[in-house]
Amino acid sequence: MAAAAQLVQAAVVLVAVAFGLFTSMNQALIGAMTGAAAARGRHTVQRRTLYGIFAGWLIGPTAAIALGYTVTGLVGA
Numbered sequence: 780m781a782a783a784a785q786l787v788q789a790a791v792v793l794v795a796v797a798f799g800l801f802t803s804m805n806q807a808l809i810g811a812m813t814g815a816a817a818a819r820g821r822h823t824v825q826r827r828t829l830y831g832i833f834a835g836w837l838i839g840p841t842a843a844i845a846l847g848y849t850v851t852g853l854v855g856a
Contacts, residue, residue: 780815787811806836 788808795802809832816823 780812780819784808784811784815787814 785808788804788811791807791811792802792804795807813824813829
């Protein structure tokens, strides 16, 4: 399962780079691991952990945007 997940991670990153898109290695690996676990059966995917990962993906960039805007406003004033 780990080998399949890493193969998919590498493929996703290479395809994204070929199209000039940015992709996170961590997000690609977590997505690949979740897909591999789901292929083995629903009981292998822990929803609570998965929701925590998704929340981090949403909160991280949002917080960075807000902080960048705030700091730029303070320094530029």
